[in-house]
Amino acid sequence: xxxxxxxxxxxxxxxxxxxxxxxxxxxxxxxxxxxxxxxxxxxxxxxxxxxxxxxxxxxxxxxxxxxxxxxxxxxxxxxxxxxxxxxxxxxxxxxxxxxxxxxxxxxxxxxxxxxxxxxxxxxxxxxxxxxxxxxxxxxxxxxxxxxxxxxxxxxxxxxxxxxxxxxxxxxxxxxxxxxxxxxxxxxxxxxxxxxxxxxxxxxxxxxxxxxxxxxxxxxxxxxxxxxxxxxxxxxxxxxxxxxxxxxxxxxxxxxxxxxxxxxxxxxxxxxxxxxxxxxxxxxxxxxxxxxxxxxxxxxxxxxxxxxxxxxxxxxxxxxxxxxxxxxxxxxxxxxxxxxxxxxxxxxxx
Amino acid sequence: xxxxxxxxxxxxxxxxxxxxxxxxxxxxxxxxxxxxxxxxxxxxxxxxxxxxxxxxxxxxxxxxxxxxxxxxxxxxxxxxxxxxxxxxxxxxxxxxxxxxxxxxxxxxxxxxxxxxxxxxxxxxxxxxxxxxxxxxxxxxxxxxxxxxxxxxxxxxxxxxxxxxxxxxxxxxxxxxxxxxxxxxxxxxxxxxxxxxxxxxxxxxxxxxxxxxxxxxxxxxxxxxxxxxxxxxxxxxxxxxxxxxxxxxxxxxxxxxxxxxxxxxxxxxxxxxxxxxxxxxxxxxxxxxxxxxxxxxx
Amino acid sequence: xxxxxxxxxxxxxxxxxxxxxxxxxxxxxxxxxxxxxxxxxxxxxxxxxxxxxxxxxxxxxxxxxxxxxxxxxxxxxxxxxxxxxxxxxxxxxxxxxxxxxxxxxxxxxxxxxxxxxxxxxxxxxxxxxxxxxxxxxxxxxxxxxxxxxxxxxxxxxxxxxxxxxxxxxxxxxxxxxxxxxxxxxxxxxxxxxxxxxxxxxxxxxxxxxxxxxxxxxxxxxxxxxxxxxxxxxxxxxxxxxxxxxxxxxxxxxxxxxxxxxxxxxxxxxxxxxxxxxxxxxxxxxxxxxxxxxxxxxxxxxxxxxxxxxxxxxxxxxxxxxxxxxxxx
Numbered sequence: 001x002x003x004x005x006x007x008x009x010x011x012x013x014x015x016x017x018x019x020x021x022x023x024x025x026x027x028x029x030x031x032x033x034x035x036x037x038x039x040x041x042x043x044x045x046x047x048x049x050x051x052x053x054x055x056x057x058x059x060x061x062x063x064x065x066x067x068x069x070x071x072x073x074x075x076x077x078x079x080x081x082x083x084x085x086x087x088x089x090x091x092x093x094x095x096x097x098x099x100x101x102x103x104x105x106x107x108x109x110x111x112x113x114x115x116x117x118x119x120x121x122x123x124x125x126x127x128x129x130x131x132x133x134x135x136x137x138x139x140x141x142x143x144x145x146x147x148x149x150x151x152x153x154x155x156x157x158x159x160x161x162x163x164x165x166x167x168x169x170x171x172x173x174x175x176x177x178x179x180x181x182x183x184x185x186x187x188x189x190x191x192x193x194x195x196x197x198x199x200x201x202x203x204x205x206x207x208x209x210x211x212x213x214x215x216x217x218x219x220x221x222x223x224x225x226x227x228x229x230x231x232x233x234x235x236x237x238x239x240x241x242x243x244x245x246x247x248x249x250x251x252x253x254x255x256x257x258x259x260x261x262x263x264x265x266x267x268x269x270x271x272x273x274x275x276x277x278x279x280x281x282x283x284x285x286x287x288x289x290x291x292x293x294x295x296x297x298x299x300x301x302x303x304x305x306x307x308x309x310x311x312x313x314x315x316x317x318x319x320x321x322x323x324x325x326x327x328x329x330x331x332x333x334x335x336x337x338x339x340x341x342x343x344x345x346x347x348x349x
Numbered sequence: 350x351x352x353x354x355x356x357x358x359x360x361x362x363x364x365x366x367x368x369x370x371x372x373x374x375x376x377x378x379x380x381x382x383x384x385x386x387x388x389x390x391x392x393x394x395x396x397x398x399x400x401x402x403x404x405x406x407x408x409x410x411x412x413x414x415x416x417x418x419x420x421x422x423x424x425x426x427x428x429x430x431x432x433x434x435x436x437x438x439x440x441x442x443x444x445x446x447x448x449x450x451x452x453x454x455x456x457x458x459x460x461x462x463x464x465x466x467x468x469x470x471x472x473x474x475x476x477x478x479x480x481x482x483x484x485x486x487x488x489x490x491x492x493x494x495x496x497x498x499x500x501x502x503x504x505x506x507x508x509x510x511x512x513x514x515x516x517x518x519x520x521x522x523x524x525x526x527x528x529x530x531x532x533x534x535x536x537x538x539x540x541x542x543x544x545x546x547x548x549x550x551x552x553x554x555x556x557x558x559x560x561x562x563x564x565x566x567x568x569x570x571x572x573x574x575x576x577x578x579x580x581x582x583x584x585x586x587x588x589x590x591x592x593x594x595x596x597x598x599x600x601x602x603x604x605x606x607x608x609x610x611x612x613x614x615x616x617x618x619x620x621x622x623x624x625x626x627x628x629x630x631x632x633x634x635x636x637x638x639x640x641x642x643x644x645x646x
Numbered sequence: 647x648x649x650x651x652x653x654x655x656x657x658x659x660x661x662x663x664x665x666x667x668x669x670x671x672x673x674x675x676x677x678x679x680x681x682x683x684x685x686x687x688x689x690x691x692x693x694x695x696x697x698x699x700x701x702x703x704x705x706x707x708x709x710x711x712x713x714x715x716x717x718x719x720x721x722x723x724x725x726x727x728x729x730x731x732x733x734x735x736x737x738x739x740x741x742x743x744x745x746x747x748x749x750x751x752x753x754x755x756x757x758x759x760x761x762x763x764x765x766x767x768x769x770x771x772x773x774x775x776x777x778x779x780x781x782x783x784x785x786x787x788x789x790x791x792x793x794x795x796x797x798x799x800x801x802x803x804x805x806x807x808x809x810x811x812x813x814x815x816x817x818x819x820x821x822x823x824x825x826x827x828x829x830x831x832x833x834x835x836x837x838x839x840x841x842x843x844x845x846x847x848x849x850x851x852x853x854x855x856x857x858x859x860x861x862x863x864x865x866x867x868x869x870x871x872x873x874x875x876x877x878x879x880x881x882x883x884x885x886x887x888x889x890x891x892x893x894x895x896x897x898x899x900x901x902x903x904x905x906x907x908x909x910x911x912x913x914x915x916x917x918x919x920x921x922x923x924x925x926x927x928x929x930x931x932x933x934x935x936x937x938x939x940x941x942x943x944x945x946x947x948x949x950x951x952x953x954x955x956x957x958x959x960x961x962x963x964x965x966x967x968x969x970x971x972x973x974x
Contacts, residue, residue, distance in 0.1 A: 006413070017468070067470065075869055093776050185955075188929065245670045
């Protein structure tokens with residue numbers, strides 16, 4: 001019989017006093033850090049950073065030991081060190097992102113995305129020549145890879161989730177093994193199997209084949225997860241109505257998993273969009289447009305970057321950064337798409 | 350001893366669960382009250398809950414519970430499922446706050462000091478208020494001996510004679526004879542009842558003043574249950590025990606006091622508390638009477 | 647009148663067979679056939695690499711793995727004399743992959759612990775996105791970043807390491823050339839494999855049985871105490887498996903290493919010095935100008951690399967699967 005309205009509280013949450021103490025320990029550590037760095041021959045932002053990390057570790061431990069003893073200090077140290085680990089990892093990522101944007105933006109201009117390198121060389125200044133051929137080439141490769149890898153990946157996943165035959169364990173193992181194939185080996189294989197044995201020569205088609213080897217395991221794994229999420233009742237309902245298995249799969253299961261399968265495709269594309277090594281063996285480097293995927297090399301973003309770095313000039317390096325900025329944008333778009341489509345899949349459930 | 354013949358008598362009555370008349374339960378409780386020997390160890394002033402509320406996010410699960418657990422007593426918390434007994438017992442050792450988005454109100458006083466006071470060292474509180482869970486949970490990566498002493502290691506307490514303490518705790522938990530030759534064996538090989546007694550020994554090693562037990566026997570067979578109930582009776586001489594139980598016969602067998610919890614669709618509340626034999630023979634509240642006579646729950 | 651209870655005979659279970667309809671049989675055949683493609687592809691890879699690399703393997707014998715020389719020369723009569731030895735590259739691959747694992751595993755485990763036990767909800771979501779993003783970065787991006795951004799800093803650190811710890815043979819150098827060293831390659835690889843080790847570790851940590859965690863807290867353990875007593879013993883297997891997956895990835899990395907490592911056919915354990923090896927990058931390096939004999943050797947190298955990564959990944963997956971299933 002409560003007559004008054006008691007307010008819920010959280011006595012275990014950090015109180016203002018706790019926060020003030022933490023703030024003061026941070027400030028104190030900052031002050032000491034600045035003192036140390038200025039007083040010693042260390043230099044650079046990173047020096048401040050590392051010294052601060054160590055200083056705060058010590059200062060805060062002194063704060064804690066008074067109230068909580070040695071046990072508390074260990075706990076506080078663990079909390080900080082795990083935080084530091086996460087911070088270092090984040091810093092690496094931000095460094096990569098920042099560098100790409102910072103360096104790449106300088107080389108972006110209209111010419112860059114509308115021309116190819118046919119009439120320009122690596123020594124020409126920015127503004128002459130572009131990577132449109134490479135963008136198109138990468139897109140062509142992606143399309144070819146999707147056409148080859150997605151059906152195979154989904155069919156393999158279907159075997160594992162729908163048919164579940166005796167070979168399922170073996171197939172599962174093989175898919176895992178396939179996901180470990182180094183990209184170099186994939187390219188080398190296509191070269192050995194096709195270029196050395198048949199009249200076919202370097203082309204986008206071969207590149208797509210090599211990339212498919214890398215893409216199939218990713219698609220299979222994601223598709224498998226997604227298909228397993230389709231509730232069993234749906235399948236049983238289909239079968240109970242007298243539908244054959246393939247009709248159930250085609251008309252009930254696959255549509256139910258549709259957005260997840262799209263996610264699987266997108267993740268597969270993200271996996272191969274930036275691959276360079278396989279292309280070096282199967283596609284080569286090419287300056288102009290080539291709309292025939294079966295004959296002749298084509299430019300792709302990764303190989304253009306590769307060639308640019310090989311040339312060694314500052315202009316080439318600039319082009320490389322700008323090209324990779326474009327490539328990164330492509331990958332990021334894939335990434336965001338995969339997440340939004342994927343989450344819609346799970347929200348529906 | 351009288352306590353043991355009660356158990357035998359109870360054995361025949363246990364089979365008629367929901368139709369047990371209040372008089373037989375109260376017989377058991379009354380006999381226990383007579384047989385109980387007063388505690389001798391200094392126990393502090395016990396544990397007291399004052400106006401405790403608990404929320405899960407916005408859901409008000411427990412409302413205004415005040416209970417005074419006197420030192421050296423065993424208190425049983427009874428009531429139908431979902432009325433907040435487990436939630437309440439978890440506010441007593443500050444385990445409630447581990448669930449995300451929970452909050453509470455009120456005070457829980459151990460020896461007169463509020464355990465929820467800001468700035469207090471929670472881990473020290475949990476050393477003084479131990480807990481035994483419904484499902485036995487020994488640490489599988491440790492041996493039996495290491496399990497018992499794990500509390501010391503976690504709290505980094507230095508003890509002069511670990512082997513003595515190990516034996517003492519296992520004896521008090523009623524497990525010593527069964528494991529004394531295999532203290533180095535892994536804890537996973539024990540039966541359910543043995544594992545639960547191991548957990549009790551583990552809780553005892555840090556010398557708590559209060560032991561909270563959340564349905565400790567509900568996952569065990571009747572034989573292990575009785576062994577543990579014996580242990581509880583022994584332990585109550587030197588500590589305060591709070592036990593949540595679904596089994597009214599168990600409450601009658603082991604507890605000095607019983608508190609009845611009920612939720613009428615809203616937050617759980619403590620309806621009535623009193624000496625066990627009174628709760629079962631002359632409950633003051635009609636709802637308590639309905640529950641103990643088996644009309645619901 | 648007594649009724650004899652008839653002897654109870656328990657009938658045998660009937661065999662239920664369903665003969666699938668023709669359309670389903672076709673369906674199953676197609677699906678099964680395509681899923682064996684994985685087997686076919688792997689087998690083909692091994693077969694063709696072996697085919698093209700066979701003459702090299704036959705000529706070099708076991709020395710292919712153990713020798714250090716790699717050159718093709720013509721003797722007086724114009725005949726090719728070839729020496730192909732992978733040991734320097736194999737050793738180099740191990741060295742940089744080990745450096746990568748040594749750096750990446752602590753960082754990944756710390757990050758996984760932070761995400762599972764310390765991070766507030768919003769921070770957790772952002773950080774998880776960041777780690778997933780890392781996994782999506784193309785390897786050539788890591789190569790670029792490693793070459794232009796990380797290298798200057800890493801050279802500075804290498805100089806410091808050499809200055810203070812140069813008395814340890816590992817950190818000694820014959821000449822003060824610190825660029826494009828195994829150390830730097832290891833650093834770049836470490837950043838590349840952190841996402842996968844972190845993901846696997848996170849998965850394992852999140853599965854720690856709640857009852858054990860609660861038992862530890864109820865005994866008065868701090869959060870770190872719980873992690874040490876319950877989470878880490880439980881998750882050790884998974885972390886090892888994840889680390890091996892990362893190791894396998896590091897073995898096969900090509901382009902990222904290519905830019906930040908100076909490939910020299912000599913086993914170099916002085917990791918700060920500008921000399922190293924990596925089978926995958928070597929293949930790419932030599933491919934451009936390789937004649938027929940050398941291509942054969944490169945194929946054989948590819949085969950060795952393929953088998954190596956296959957073995958490592960097989961072990962890694964076995965370990966990870968065991969943890970996830972058994973839930974010890």
